[in-house]
Amino acid sequence: MTDTAGSVTLARSAMGRGGPEPQRPPGRPVRGTRRVSAALAGLAASVRQELLTFDDPVASMTREIPEPFLELAGACMRAAVERAAEVRRIVPRHAVPHVAGAARVPGRARVTDAIPFKMIVVDRAIAAVPLDLEILYNGLLLIRDPVVVQALVRAHHTSWDTGRELAGLAPPSRDLPAQLRPVLEALLAGLTDETAAARLGMSPRTYSRRVGELMAALGTTSRFRAGAEAARRGWV
DSSP, X not given: OOHHHHHHHHHHXXXXXXXXXXXXXXXXXXXXXXXXXXXHHHHHHHOSSEEEEEOOHHXXXXXXXXXXXXXXXXXXXXXXXXXXXXXXXXXXXXXXXXXXXXXXXXXXXXXXXXXXXXXXXXTTTEEEEETTSSOGGGOEEEEOOHHHHHHHHHHHHHHHHHOEEGGGSOOOOSSOOGGGHHHHHHHHTTOOHHHHHHHHTOOHHHHHHHHHHHHHHHTOSOHHHHHHHHHHTTOO
8 A cells, every 4th residue: 555545544534533423312202192101200200409390281271182191290290399399380371370279389480471382391400392392292302411401491591580470460360351252152162173263363373272271261171061161150
């Protein structure tokens, strides 16, 4: 081998060794009811010091999520809250009627106009974010990458600093908000979400959010029970 050829070979070898390493994904996706349930239970059991969340309970009220999963997710959250020394929960303003009683839950809660996505961060070491950014039931991403987790913590701190203490808000009214009356009528008429949204001049996403607000005001996750509860309150 000539000197020139040998130099080229050595250069190529060095470039190969010094090239970028394969990128590791920032998190592990978890799909399927059993695996998601196990992941939530594991998160709850791992809490030691701090629990940070972005939470919109109204979002799950607009979806057909099995009651057993909702009960398990609620139990996991309660267990995590009890284990954590510091709890900071951020909820969007439209969910206040559903979480007004959360002021009695250990830890602190604040309200912002909106949340960027649903999120759970445990001890600034591991985070869980829904794959669709809204519903954990549809799958979640478990994140252990310290840089990504720290970015999520920073996002939470920014929202926390601009939020308002939930405990300081007035209790929700028992009257049906005017903007929800057409939504209730659409539900009672049995219209599909797509048809109702079109008739009311809303986007499907806005209509879905309004349905969630209505469910929160009625204190139920079932559309069937929503009609009965509305009738009991004299709203229909």
